[in-house]
Amino acid sequence: MEVRNIVVLGRRNAGKSSLVNLLTGQNVSIVSDVAGTTTDPVRKRMEIKGVGPCNIIDTAGVDDSGDVGKLRSSRSLMEAVSADLALILFTGNNFLDYERNLANLLKENDVPFIIVHNQEDVEHLEDDVRVSLSDEYKCPVVRFTWLKNISGMYVSELVEAICGMLGQAGDAEQSLVPESLAGEGDRVLLVCPIDRGAPEGRLILPQVQVLRNLLDNRAVVTVIQPSELKDVFPDGKYKVVITDSQAFAEVAQAVPEGIPVGSFSILFARRKGPFKLFLESVSAIGDLRDGDKVLILESCTHRASCDDIGRVKIPAMLKKYSGKDLSFDFVSGLDEIPESGYSLAIQCGGCMATSRQISARVASVAEKGVPVTNYGMAIAFMKGLFADANFKAFLHLIAE
Numbered sequence: 001m002e003v004r005n006i007v008v009l010g011r012r013n014a015g016k017s018s019l020v021n022l023l024t025g026q027n028v029s030i031v032s033d034v035a036g037t038t039t040d041p042v043r044k045r046m047e048i049k050g051v052g053p054c055n056i057i058d059t060a061g062v063d064d065s066g067d068v069g070k071l072r073s074s075r076s077l078m079e080a081v082s083a084d085l086a087l088i089l090f091t092g093n094n095f096l097d098y099e100r101n102l103a104n105l106l107k108e109n110d111v112p113f114i115i116v117h118n119q120e121d122v123e124h125l126e127d128d129v130r131v132s133l134s135d136e137y138k139c140p141v142v143r144f145t146w147l148k149n150i151s152g153m154y155v156s157e158l159v160e161a162i163c164g165m166l167g168q169a170g171d172a173e174q175s176l177v178p179e180s181l182a183g184e185g186d187r188v189l190l191v192c193p194i195d196r197g198a199p200e201g202r203l204i205l206p207q208v209q210v211l212r213n214l215l216d217n218r219a220v221v222t223v224i225q226p227s228e229l230k231d232v233f234p235d236g237k238y239k240v241v242i243t244d245s246q247a248f249a250e251v252a253q254a255v256p257e258g259i260p261v262g263s264f265s266i267l268f269a270r271r272k273g274p275f276k277l278f279l280e281s282v283s284a285i286g287d288l289r290d291g292d293k294v295l296i297l298e299s300c301t302h303r304a305s306c307d308d309i310g311r312v313k314i315p316a317m318l319k320k321y322s323g324k325d326l327s328f329d330f331v332s333g334l335d336e337i338p339e340s341g342y343s344l345a346i347q348c349g350g351c352m353a354t355s356r357q358i359s360a361r362v363a364s365v366a367e368k369g370v371p372v373t374n375y376g377m378a379i380a381f382m383k384g385l386f387a388d389a390n391f392k393a394f395l396h397l398i399a400e
């Protein structure tokens, strides 16, 4: 199940950290009456009944000032636009410019939000303020305070509102493997190379998640390494073959015509991020020229096994395929994207990121007119798969 990111936003001293501590039941963030206590975003994983695993993200005040303060508040906004849900805290019935700008930014980025009137013990939320905010923003407006004697009630109302919002969003989420691709009783072949880059003793997350989804769909699954392709084909009767992109060429050669062939990363591209944009942008690989800059977007910050694909294999393949002198920038996690003019951006499969994070990141690059595709599509393109009938059949099956 995808982890949902819930970001807590507001001005300094609004009580963001106090709320995070109360919600998570732990002293995650330092609380003090000094404005600007929280500097970098602080995350705490928790399970919310009815929603599932969530990261509660405490942030620095959006009104932080000075050079460093501005950097802090811009980090808060970065967290905001890629969250699955935001809580906008305000106090004293003052939903003013900072709060309005936040609400507008969230709306522009399709991030649902809840407006939280905090420090209710100090000043009550006026009914007319509540009604006008909920009319204007069409979102829940709840009251909150950390004060222990009454906090139980406020926490449950907030959690209820969170469940209401994320429950709706959750329903709309696409499954990784649509029934149209592999449903009950369908035979599926998964090709998972165990090479030097593979982690010790386990499969990588995209493979595990696809396998789990296939089992949920009640498909009949066979898992092999590329070296075993010769044992299952040409006779193997499979409805579909899903391979690691790196083994595309071998698989395409072994699988007889009429069996759709796709990859784990194409499935992730469909669920995580703008599939159509990835698909339309991939041909930009064919237009690369000498001196062009390519941006590689990785979504995990740890040095994972996909590192090797993004940092080494894809750049090498692009250089070889295009025959051009290219340079590469690599940006991990939520790190800032340099402004320089890129001719192409390639996003990783995003197994560690949420759909919203990927979409927000990709949109910020695409807005500048840069074509953005993803690892799996790029590899498929360079291996000539877009001319392959089995691959086209796979794309057809997963298109809405």
Ligand SMILES: Nc1nc2c(ncn2[C@@H]2O[C@H](COP(=O)(O)OP(=O)(O)OP(=O)(O)O)[C@@H](O)[C@H]2O)c(=O)[nH]1
Pocket: 010, 011, 012, 013, 014, 015, 016, 017, 018, 019, 030, 031, 032, 033, 034, 035, 036, 037, 038, 039, 059, 060, 061, 118, 119, 120, 121, 122, 144, 145, 146, 147
């Ligand atoms: N009376 C009252 N005080 C509160 C409440 N919530 C927070 N405070 C107090 O307000 C001050 C700031 O609280 P924090 O939780 O640190 O606020 P913050 O929004 O995280 O502040 P920064 O990290 O500086 O942006 C502390 O002194 C808290 O004890 C509340 O509901 N009622």
Ligand SMILES: [Mg+2]
Pocket: 016, 017, 018, 029, 030, 031, 037, 038, 058, 059
């Ligand atoms: Mg704080």
